[in-house]
């Protein structure tokens with residue numbers, strides 16, 4: 001850690017101010033930072049040996065942003081100071097929450113400053129108001145521990161480590177969306193720093209226009225330090241039925257058929273995830289399935305009966321308190337193993353309204369060839385989250401910047417190398433010690449960067465195929481799952497015009513323009 005030497009930081013970054021300002025002016029800036037930051041704020045230059053350990057790193061390094069330095073502000077006023085000074089001198093910056101951002105647009109920031117929000121982590125439940133307030137860098141597992149243990153539930157994502165706010169600001173999808181809507185539909189208010197460095201509250205009654213934009217295009221409008229959400233009484237007394245399956249390749253067609261059947265009139269309490277996976281122990285390509293039902297076990301078993309009929313190689317079921325779900329669901333895949341940073345993961349997604357069996361059959365064939373041709377891609381998987389959307393459609397879509405069509409999505413398809421596969425986990429019968437040892441392999445980059453071109457070709461063509469049978473006329477997707485090349489029309493659809501107007505008002509100089517940006521004409 002170094003002291004607040006802004007000049008050194010700016011010079012290291014090769015930032016515009018090094019040419020634009022006189023020595024006296026630079027000295028003033030140094031003083032401005034030093035005198036304005038609270039004592040707890042820390043600055044790490046990228047060259048600092050502690051940089052990787054002390055600052056939040058990225059989940060994927062594919063097309064990642066790069067930083068000359070990271071600042072870990074201690075107080076809201078420190079965030080305001082950074083935004084004001086960086087804005088004044090044209091220094092590019094990006095807020096970092098959980099570090100799980102996927103869009104390749106993030107790579108537009110090079111040698112910038114990461115405003116690492118890791119000091120903004122606090123989960124406070126207000127029982128009387130039935131709300132919870134989280135910090136800008138809290139991750140999903142933080143609420144799994146506190147909100148779930150307090151006997152409440154809220155709309156969240158499915159994995160442990162993405163930032164709650166980072167997910168929220170694009171919409172936020174998860175297993176409970178059939179009951180509570182998108183995460184954004186449960187957002188009550190935010191406290192954020194806007195482009196002019198002001199600290200403002202946004203809610204339906206205060207800065208309502210900004211609040212509308214935050215709910216779907218959030219990273220375009222500021223840095224959220226605290227966000228307050230509705231919480232609910234736990235469904236089914238806080239217990240859920242969890243079922244995991246592994247099917248061999250020759251049951252693949254039957255699985256997509258079963259998925260189509262099970263998801264046809266899906267109850268709001270059911271959530272399904274299916275993935276194409278590679279594991280020598282299971283004959284190479286295999287299909288992994290996770291089903292969660294927030295209801296009695298017998299009802300859950302009946303709903304997913306078609307999966308049991310398909311001769312799984314492995315099936316593992318349990319009836320658990322929801323606070324335990326993250327450790328058991330999908331053999332624990334969504335817990336800490338998805339938190340490791342520094343993987344080379346390149347995601348492409350498509351939103352669909354149903355399951356098209358021939359498209360999945362063809363995709364399995366293509367994945368078989370991919371695994372054969374590129375053994376180094378065998379730690380890759382494609383998967384689909386099949387989530388109900390009753391409450392997503394019931395919510396008043398005009399209150400958010402999420403396009404109405406995106407609320408119709410019930411199948412979030414990751415067409416190509418996305419989550420690292422389960423292969424290192426062997427046959428799931430490992431002892432705890434073996435598990436720990438194998439888990440370290442999760443740091444492994446799933447794909448060799450030298451095959452990026454081939455992977456991108458594979459992915460683009462898969463995206464086209466899934467789009468053609470998605471139930472939509474064009475490519476529709478959840479913006480936070482975007483690859484980054486789709487463009488603002490696809491990300492924001494009919495909301496784009498209003499978002500442009502908002503951008504002109506709240507961020508005319510486009511300081512917040514690195515995550516699926518809303519362009520200004």
Ligand SMILES: Cc1cc2nc3c(=O)[nH]c(=O)nc-3n(C[C@H](O)[C@H](O)[C@H](O)COP(=O)(O)OP(=O)(O)OC[C@H]3O[C@@H](n4cnc5c(N)ncnc54)[C@H](O)[C@@H]3O)c2cc1C
Pocket residue numbers: 059094095096097098099100101102117135136137156157158159161162163164165166167168169171172173174218219222223224225338480481514515
């Ligand atoms: C393994 C994995 C699992 C996922 N599971 C889900 C899921 O179940 N449901 C779901 O909806 N999404 C999920 N996602 C997608 C995830 O929501 C997005 O990738 C999201 O952008 C991650 O936010 P982050 O804070 O972790 O990432 P970061 O890379 O830190 O941030 C991503 C973007 O959001 C901005 N941002 C982050 N925090 C703030 C803040 N406090 N204020 C303003 N802007 C902020 C950043 O500036 C950046 O532009 C998953 C992603 C991964 C990699």
